[in-house]
Amino acid sequence: MLSHNLGYPRIGSRRELKRASEKFWSGKIDREELQKVARKIRHENWETQRAAGIGLIPSNDFSLYDQVLDMSLTVGAIPERYHQLIDGKSNKELDLYYAMARGYQRGGLDLNAMEMTKWFDTNYHYLVPEFVKNQQFRIYSEKVFLEFEDALQKGILTKPVLLGPVTYLLLGKEKEEGFEKIDLLENLLPVYTSILKELYSRGAQWVQLDEPALVLDLTEKQKHAYEIAYATIRKSVPKLKILVATYFGALEDNLPTAAKLPVDALHIDLTRGESSLSALLKHEDFAHSTRQLSLGVVDGRNIWKNNYRKSLDFISQAIHVLGEDRLMIAPSSSLLHSPCDLDFEQDEIILTPEIKNWMSFAKQKLAEVVEICRLAGTDLLLDDAFIENQNAIESRRESPLIHKPHVKTRLTAVKEADLNRQNNFEIRQQIQLEKLKLPLFPSTTIGSFPQTDEVRLLRANLKKNELTLEQYEVRIREEIVSSLRWQEELGIDVLVHGEFERNDMVEYFGERLSGFAFTQNGWVQSYGSRCVKPPVIYGDVERPEPMTVKWSAFAQANSQKLVKGMLTGPVTILQWSFVRDDQPRKDTAFQIGLAIRDEVVDLEKAGIRVIQIDEPAIREGLPLRKTNWSAYLKWAVDAFRLSAAGVADQTQIHTHMCYSEFNDIIDSIAAMDADVITIETSRSQMELLDAFASFSYPNEIGPGVYDIHSPRVPTVDEMVLLLEKALKVIPARNLWVNPDCGLKTRKWPETEAALRNMISAANLLREGVK
Template structure:
């Protein structure tokens, strides 16, 4: 019996690719150094699969950032703003599309179907010119062949690529992306003789053939909460995490390995939290976060403290670029033996008179970013997690934390592919979230956050979550989220569509952020709009975070002044 797999983890057992990428982006190593790490990783992966006896070994499953972006490079479908002049696409153009640069923002990013894998969304139109501009697939096939390994090249199919794309700016939304099929087929044929015109034409032909009890009062409740917390119009906040330095990672590793005492660990984390709080106060941010220096990952951190979870040592899964996580395994009933975040949140709140957000990961996100036991329905496991988080929420509230954020970054990811199953999933997913905070006082403000996914088709379920404030990625998505509100969807709760892209090192100006906020105010009321980044700041550096947040706060103050003078 022949064996075959369609892909293999590409970060490396010790996250070699992650550290090589970040070193290259920081200018600490050369392109040759990065390519050497990548070449060694590919060789070891192919040899391991061959040694395991796999007959059909895949190639072209490796990527420096994302396989959809690799396909864009192969097709030469580079948007004009990146000033690419032709020829083989190199790292400069490739990473500019993924991360932006000093003058040009990155392309839109969204999630691959129902996973946490992020891909860079192609921008195509009738004037897009295609050319064979990246020989990566063929080169990697030859590379494996030289090692004595015969591989099966894996490509994102041409129909899938087109359907995952979006019309470029200025192109009608009704533009038929599949009309470009005949234009990209010649490039596909050059990159892989296994893709035939007949197969693609066949695929193209086949494609043709809640409870509102609290929600009704949420806007009035939000006004009362903001006055109680002394928040201005257009309050500013950060999402959660702050930069995770090498020193912080070292401290956590040494504490886990029992190389430093608990007292030394607490002292180091306390010092970092104090630094984060001081920075936010100096920047004049209204609602603060403690920065999460004690946390490794937003799911792993909680799973390690909940019963029923197990973890691998090196089971790294790529999310995008250099970002990777170790999904836990839920093997038994879930419960919370002890408080998980209360000590750190209370410590942070004691350092400031401003509101300090308690930061939690929601039950649906913990479920969807884990390997889940299959001996009971997923919703039962999710309800168990929700009840555990509910205890944490209540302990935070009892500890004096008046703003609690319960992130549901992965709510959209669990949506079944079959439309007939959507309603049932959304019902129990929303119910799980509401379980977590059903016992809090009306004076406690509940936030949630969702990132980098298409929420337009589930906006009514998001409203039914009944959070007081929701923050959602917006800056990379051409403000598609705002189109929902332009089309008449009524939303009375607080909302913070992100004002700048945290997955790019680019620092937006005050004017750019102010312009984005003004576009939001064209469709949202001033009393519900919050100003915040797209997502957490963990992947950024302090020399990027400080000026970006400074400009964000300045933009909010500028618009407050304009609004006051217009009255």
């Protein structure tokens, strides 16, 4: 059996790429220094995998920002607005690259960034390719060749990784009418075949083409596109070994298509789609061929130690039909979604040895892959590594740290009535109009303000005991009051306290809930330089004491205006954590929902009349197959309603969602019954509102009027135009004015300028409807 890896984290074990990227964007280092850091990370990743004993090591899995953006640049799918940045100079390619990712304001040019959305059902974001009718493609970037050659110079013959042609097209968006993006395959394939021919000529033996779209619902036309694509590829490079990688789910009805592809190996994810194995082994076209089968047995998306017995059972099934020589062993997906190295977790107060013993990060997952290969066919009962693994699995299953009977009892007592507000929205809206006295087109922000170096230093010094808790809280109160005064001066209608005391919108709450563990260096990439350190939900969840009431009450006491209480919702806490896998996700979500409900009730008692429960992850939690949507949406919506329904009608409940396509789940969004929903619409130029209009969404909406993920400051006219678009589909009394997400990652100068323009836009809109 051959071991291999689909991809490795690219942020660096100490987030070196994040720091270098942000220094480059701020002009503190030049492109040569940035590339030096990137090259060092790539080399370390390759050496780590070689040292672990991985047989096929990937290249081109590294990215400075996003692998889908890399593919767009590789095949020359560069939207027309960026063409003025193309001058044929290789040292300008980086300017173009970051302009597409982050927008561009320089030398009289003002270019919007490309749209960003979630990568399948993960918390990673990718840059959405933009396609026009008769789109032409060409090899523009040589990144894949350069990184393959770079590894060769290190003595490592890698397996270059490319996003497969069909998935690449399906991930994109048509930017004009009159064509289907899949019809561009005919134009795209010559570029792919040229890339593969060039890789073969440079010595590549294997190439991995990622086709995760094979686990989605596909039309017959899209399935046929796979047949065309891989027949063309096979004919063009008959001697190059092609591995098609699927992941994040089971092949199901796409299995016949995948099984017949004329490739050398097919990868399947057995952590989220184990039914694919038995189906493939029964499929005569595959079972009786010479194609290899790659078994993704080590979970690339979670942090729990692999159960060797279960993995070896899969391998035994496959060996029985295919034989050992036709098998490859790998993680289920790229390890992009895993933290880098558990060895960096040395603080036993933060992560206890007992819980750490249940865990495995990217580096350790490599060792698991290699160990599983070795264990196949051995006498397991005499193998120390196998015995040690099974002892760890059993200790987790039996640990009293995990199970709390009173939490389980409260969960089983939840009734339908606990999910409902006192009255419907129409009645609540009238009560809130009278009680809150907000103007037409009320303005607010999503919650967080820029986390400056000074604010981060406060938290760091508190952790190092260089500040007392009292000294720390004095400084945080100063930051809150300062931000309140600034918001009042600006004219924002519903204020926020800025969240200066919070590190991360999920981690902050996880630290205050039982059943959560934390890491020092368990960082994963969310997008670009944005990294998150997800909490680990290992056991039953409850709220020992209030989590936000003190700070929200302090803020409200220091302003005559309304100040929102800010919470993260149960589904988002679930989605953005590493979740226990020993009970249904629904049960864990409801446990969190009950904890948030307690906080909502306490905020209301403390005089907070507007409470926001953020749920940006509702959409990303959708199962990849529509047949499984209804069950998920029922418990996800119910978990939110459970968290929100404990307050009186006059308390206004907000929720926030970002980078979501709502068309196909709009009825479930409405069923959440939030009084106000704020959403991202700026990058899509309000396209997302079409779903709310056609559905006649009854509640209030705040469509984001500017993109906080880009440093560019939009003009007042731009925002007015977006709001006027919104007014065509949203009644004026239901329209809010706000940015499209929190402002934590932005700098103060751009934040102040953008919010001033936003308030000016809101005022102009009010004048226009008088």
